[in-house]
Each structure stands twice: as structure tokens, then as C-alpha cells.
Amino acid sequence: MSRRSVSVALVFPLLALLLLVSDSPYPALPGPKRDAPRAVVALGDSTMAGEGAGSYEPGTNGENGNWCHRSTKASVHHTRVEGVDRVFNLACSGANAEQVGLTDQVRNTEGSQARQLAAIAREYRVSVVVVAVGANDDPRFADVLGACLRAWIERRVDCAKAMADEWKARVERMTPKVERALRDVRRVLQDEGYTPRSYTLVLQSYAAPVAPGLPFDLQNLAGCPLRTGDLQWVRDEAVEQLSEGLRTAAKAAEARFLDLSKAGEKREACTGGDEMDQEWFTRLTIDFDGLRDEARARHALQESFHPNDRGYEQFGRCMSEFLATTAREASCVAGEDGNLTAVEAED
Template structure:
């Protein structure tokens, strides 16, 4: 080919490339979603009173009734007692009384607070979230706190065990709960996907509930001094109620490919009032009354809110188990006594 022809051909190729480079430089591609590469690594807790720290005291300012916010997020909550290597920041979005709708994506407010999933989005945008722990479901159809309240009422009235009327419908309540928990978990997945995360870039953990009471309470505490519940009701809560609830939550977790931590045995021998004269051995609050709150009309309805929830030691122990679980690779595990009086996570394959 003649040299002039080759030169002309080269120009035909180079000029369009130059034009393309000019267009690209003038119109930059949008930055990919997700946090910056140097963003702090974060762990997030979501859910209800079990996760917020209800019963553990030392509630964060603004969550102890101020301006109508009764979320009761405690500095002693499980998530604040969980240690994960590399995590720089911990966020607790949980709120006492929250149900699945309030954990998921919704425009409704609960305790004056926005949807937990919407708040997660803001956190995931500026932090690299690697762990999300969720405890939810008890405040949906099972209405577990109402069950305990009814059982206390049954003790007052000296009638038959309150749970005798629940047995036939409890499984149905749990079954109706499952799709609601599943939706909340899928909403969390959607938020993380929208913020540029893949399912493998973070660990989504769902935990069940521990029984706060058990039969065998000393007679002098089976009253307003400790645990005003009938023996049959305490046995049902421990042996049936929390077990069926756990099966439902496990099903929801499996459907969204989340990890699952079973707490049904976590409180064994440490339930409220089982310590008798030694309450320090208990990991759950006994009947707790805020007498100062009873004198305040705006607080009176929350005077019993802390009753039968994990106390600070209970949250410490579950945090120990959760730390163990997150440090391993098991998809499912149970919190059980390690033989020294502390909890550890035992995988389903062990």
C-alpha cells in the first residue's frame, strides 16, 4: 500500500477513537452503588425487644419514653456484647414491640421511628455492613407478650391455665407469622441489593427466642414477688410455645437463605425466678414494676414493659453465643451450655 494511503487509513481509525475519548471524558459513568472502599465496617441489629435490650437497663437517650419513643435500646443489648473481627461500628435499629412490618419496608412509624429497613439503607450506604442480626416474629400473630400477660391474669383469677386455650391455635398463629417474617427478611435483602451488596458480601442471621420462664419456681416466688404464673403455663411456654415459634422462624430464615441461631435452650436453668434466693443466677427479669412510672400518666402503661425479658447477664450470654456463631461457618446452630455455665454455639452438624 502506498505510504499516503496508509497514513489516510490511520487517520480514519484514530479520529473516531479520539472522538469517543472526548465523549467519555465529558460524560463520566455513574459511580457503582455501595460504600466507599475505605468505609467503616459495620454490624447491624434489627428486630424487637429481644434485640433492642429490653430488660437490660441503661437505655440509650431518646428511647426510654422521651417524646413517645419506648424502643428501650440498651447499651447492654446482645449486639453490643457481640465481637466480630474487623467490625468498626455497631448499630442497633431494634425497637421493643416491633413486628415484621416495622422491621421491613413500610411508611408506617413505630414508637415515633421510621421503618428499620429504611434506616438500614442509610447505614449501608456509608458503612460496609458485613453482619445483620434479626430477631422478629413474636409480636406478629403469636403476640407472645400478650400470652404472658394473659397468664399473669389467669394466676390472679385462680382459673385454669391460660395456655390451655392456646394449644389448638398456637401452630396456626405461628404459621400465619412465617410469611410476614419472610417478607421482612426479603425487604432487608432488597435494601442491601439496592445499595450494591451481593448476598455473599454480608451475613444475614436470624435468631429465635429463649423461654423466660420454666416450672420449678419456688412457691414463695410464684406470686407478685417474682413470677405470678401457674406451673402449667410456665411448662407450656418452655416446652411448646418457644419451640413452635422457633420452627416457624427457622422456616422463614431458610426461605431467604439466612443463617439461623436457635435460642430455645439458651436460658435453661437460668429462667426468671428459678434461682430462688439467688437471683444473680437468672438471665431473665422477674415481674418488674416501674413504680415511679406508675405515678406518671404518660409512662404508666409501660410500667411493666421490662418484665420477663433477658437481663444484662442474659444479653451478655447470648452475645457470647452469637460471637461464637459468627466466628464459624455453620449455617444453623443452637446456643447451649458449654459445661462451664456459659453459652456456646453448637452447629446442627455437631
Template sequence: MARFRWWLAAFALVGVALLVGVFVLIGKDNQQPDDRPGPPGRGPLTVVGLGDSTMSGEGAGDYTSDTDGADGNWCHRSPNASVHHVEVRGIVESVNLACSGSPAGHVGLGDVKQWTEPSQAQQLAELVKDHRVSAVVVAVGANDDPRFSRLISECFTSWFIDNGDPCSERIKDDWQSRIDKMVPKVADALQDVRQVLRTAGYDRDDYDLVLQSYAAPIGPDIPENLRNLNGCPFRTEDLRWVKEVGAASLTTGLRQAASETGARFLDLSRAGDGHEACAGGGDASSEWFTRFTVQWDDLTDVDRATHAIQESFHPNAAGHAQFGRCLSEFLATSDESAACLEGEDGNLHAAPSVVAQERG
């Protein structure tokens, strides 16, 4: 009898084990899959670059054939652009929608075209159909009311006129008002980017939206023998103003636009310190910006001649690599703002705002 009870108990245990196994298997089959972390949708986890020349890769060379003048497209997107140097855990693809010369209106939604291309926000709306966008990095504003590139051109022209006043004397009178007019345009563009992602089912926590400022491409501490067409034809007064006032106040305005839209902010205003165009003297290898550059072959082609000096005074490939390094560090943190500063190793690093202020 005792033996019979033992076999009965053993049989019962086996039956329970089998039932548990069946329930586990059924449970796994019927269990809803866990929500995947990060952005919704399908496709590779992606970082996207939007904006103007400083994001497109102007100055970095090797422009894609479709953006190097083909059918009037001069967006000058380069595989060397900073967005393609981003290395963040989980992100496997980078897409550059930036276009050289773009104002904020081209980044946002609307009918503004730049070099034949439609709104970058509209292009982003197409991209999210088959990409999971983890981060959008924007560099824009300089081509709006500040017209920073035109400012550089004006200062270039001023160098030729010996008896004329430094260009900064003419510009500084209304410089702040130009920046004040720029801020709401950049804020509107950022809100349009958020609208595109919201329409695609994204919550704000699903992605990072980063607005970055501009690094000064030129500075006053360059050899006298390079303040000419051999490198950097600018007056010392103008070089000092561009670096110490122009780029710094532009950064302040962009920081305000980021704050108004809840975007993270990356300050690049001092990122080029010591590495500006012509700062290396006879050896340009340490410079992160192009000197006065002429594509001589383009001068023989009517359609390309007006773009022959387009690369001048933009970040070069080395500069973009450094900006990408700093951006990668910033994206890996939860800091709302940081500044790209050179570390003891000679590379740019994302310094928290409090550290950047102490070093400023």
C-alpha cells in the same frame, strides 16, 4: 577493547535497571486498586440489629434517652443489648435499630410505625450510605400472630384467677395456626432487608443475614415461694407449656422463614435453660432474664405509668451479654444454622445443628 565492552555491558545493565524501576513506579501509579473484600461503600465495618424487644435491649436497662419515653418513643434501646456485644474480626461498630414491640411489618419496608419510628429497613437504607454493613441480625415474629408477650400477660392474669383454667389450655388450640400465619410475614421482612442492601449495591456474599429465635424467659423449675408477685406469678402448667411447647414451636416457624429466604438461623430456644427468671431462687445473680419488674417512679407519671412493667420477663444485661457471645461465635463460622447452648464453662456457645439435636 575488552575493558570497553565491560563498561558498555555495565552501562546497559544500569540502564535496564533504571527502566524497570520506572515501569514499576508507573505501573503502581496506574494500577487500579484491588476490590476491597466484603461490603461495598465507605465507612466502618458494621453489624446491625433489627427487630423487637429481644434485640432492642428491653430488660437490660440504661436505655438511651431518646427511646425511653421521649416524645412517645418507647423502643427501649440499651447499650447492653446483645448486638453491642458482638466481637467479630474486622467489625468495628454496632448499630441497633430494633424497637420494643415491633412486628415484622416494622422491620420490613412500608408505612408501619412503632413508637413514632419509621420502618427499620428504611433506617437501614440510610445507614448503608456511610457504613459498610457486614452483618444484619434480626429477631422478630413474636409480636405478630403469636403475640408471645401478650401470651405471657395472659398467663400472668390466669395466676390471679384461682378457678380459671391455665392460660395454656386456651392458647394451645390455635397456637400452631398463629405460627403458620407469622412465617410469611417474617419472610417478607427478611426479603425487604435484602432488597435494601441489593439496592445499595450489595451482593448476598457481601454480608450475613441472621434470623434468631427466642429464648424462653420462664420455666417450670422455680421455687414455689417465687410463683407470686415476688418474682414469677405463673401456674406450673403454664410455665411448662411456655418453655416446652410455646418457645420450641415458635423456633420451628422462624427456622422455616429463615430457610425460605436463605438467611442463617440461630436457635435460642434453649439458651436460657437453668437461667430463667426466678430459677435462681433467693439469689437472682445466675438468672439471664428479669423477674416481674415494676418501675415504681413511673407510676407517678401519667405518660409513663402504662410502661412501668415493660421490662418484665425479658433478657437482662447478663443475658444479652451471653447471647452476644454466642452470636459472635456463630458469625465467625460459615454454618447455616446453630443453637446457643451452655458449655461446661457456664457460658453460651454456638453449637452446630447436629450437636444441638443430639443434646436436645
């Protein structure tokens, strides 16, 4: 029998098989439909949620115990990505790396952000995932600022001296937890049919909210009640070391990294003096109405020393620039016009 005859003999059975199974197609592959709208998703803690900017989404401003404080002015709402149709902010004030990843832990009445991401990834084509997390893990940055505030009130030795020795160790313990959270995000998207190249995963660090050199008449309860030595330590050491730990986590999880440690330079809380509109961070902020309500009183200082709406707008601007490049790493610094710009890291 000739080769042509053999080929024809094999083709007819294959055609018959295709006709037989045509009414029972293979199950659809996981993931969204090919024409699904594209989305950017934000995960993380207060810095990503938008704490300090006000305009909080209904249900996240203390209702039924939810204090996530997700703001409509958060940086993700200022992040522009070509072709994206929807923005989802799953970040929650107080969240740690475990809550961002796959966990049964519940915080602020909400569970795993990675699992929430999975639900979105089935309906939308997730193009970008931006993450800010780590400060609420071992570093407990908000507690450290609280300790420095108490040191000012009690006129004790600079709290920086008490923190400096253990801070590096705290950051080192945090780093693998953030890496694990990033890997959980990748695992969730892989389970939903995404490949690593089909989306961008970015970890951003934190900006220093305070700095030395502020007007003396604001170095008190009227603005920024922190001792000069503590202000300098927060800016020059604490935030820098925190960023280094996060950079290590991003590299290990093969995520891109945006360094915000210098993003607030000369725009920190209280540095503007009488011109508060020049600052990108909130000063000491007290919810006096909340103090009258037992359920809200413990959150009366929650907005203090977080970025404000101007700060989040600038962070979103810088993230937009970064996402428009192929750089693995960049830093947000002020350009000649005073706005933040993404400067690619040198190899």
C-alpha cells in the same frame, strides 16, 4: 490490509473516545466507598433492642412517646465480628415484622427499620445484619404471658389449655411475615449495591424466659406469678414452636438461623431463688415511679420477663461464635463452663 493494520486502525478511534469521555465518567456505583468503615446492624423487637437490661439510649425511654428501650447492654453490643468498626441498633420494643421490613407504619414514633438500614448502608459497609422479630406478630407473646399472669391472679384454669390449640396457627400466620421482612432487608441492600455474598443475614429465635421448677415462694407477685402448667407450656411448647416457625422463615429467605430456644435453660427468671445474679431474665418488674405518671403507667411492666444484661451478654457471645463459622444454622446451649456456645446443627 493486514490484521495488524486493522487492529491499529481500530485502537486509535477507541483512544480518542476514551479521551473524550474522560471528563464525564460514568456515575459511581451504589453502595459505600471501598474504604468505608464496616458495621454490624441489629433489627427487630425488644429482644434485640435490649429491653430489660436498662441503660437505655437517650430518646428511647419514653421521651416524646418513644419506648423502643434500646440498651447499650443489648446483645449486639456484645457481638464481636472481626474488622467491624461500628455497631448500629435499630431494633425497637414492640416492633413487628412489618416495621422491620419496608412499610409506612410508624410504631413508637419510628418508621421502617429497613429504610433506616439503607441510610447506614450508603455510608458504612454493612458486614452483618442480625434480626430478632416475630413474637409481636400473630403470636403476641407478651400478651400471652399477660393472660397467663391474669390466670394465676384469678385462679382460673391454666391459660396454656386455652392457648395450645391456636398457638400453632398463630405461628404459621407469622412465618410468611417474617420471611417478607427478611426479603425486604435483602432488597434494600441490593438496591444499595450489595450482593448476597457481601454480607451475612442472621435471624435469631427467642429463649424461654420462664420454666417450671422454680421455688414456691417466688411463684407469686414477688417474682414469677404463673401457674406451673403454664410455665411448662411456655418452655416446652410455645417457645419451641415459635423457633420452628422462625427457622422456616430463615430458610425461605436464605438467611442463617441461630436457635435460642434452649439458651436460657436453668437460667430462667426466678430459677435462681435467692441468687438472682444466676438468672439471665428479669422477674416481674414494676416501674412504681412510672405508675405515678399517666403517660408512663401503661409501660410500667414493660421490662418483665425479658433477658437482663447477663442474658444479653451471653446471647452476644453465642452470636459471635456463630458468625465466626460458616454454618447455616446453630443452637445456643450452655457449655461445660456455663457460658453459651454455638453448636452447629446436624445435617
